[in-house]
């Protein structure tokens with residue numbers, strides 16, 4: 284999950300709903316525009332939530348690579364491979 288994309292979507296959603304409520308007192312076309320922004324926000328948030336599998340398939344926890352031998356955590360797969368080679372001789 285890309286949290287910043289989800290947050291961006293939620294902000295758009297809130298802005299759209301807020302805009303729809305605000306423009307509720309003026310011509311209808313602006314309300315539709317604000318609702319459109321809210322729908323875009325929902326789509327962006329959903330896309331952000333669905334990007335989970337594409338970011339790092341081999342990571343067990345959020346953006347982290349854990350050594351299966353000793354449980355040490357690394358920020359990248361290359362660092363983990365280097366550690367595995369150096370510490371465990373694999």
Ligand SMILES: [Zn+2]
Pocket residue numbers: 350351352353354355366367370371
């Ligand atoms: Zn290790």
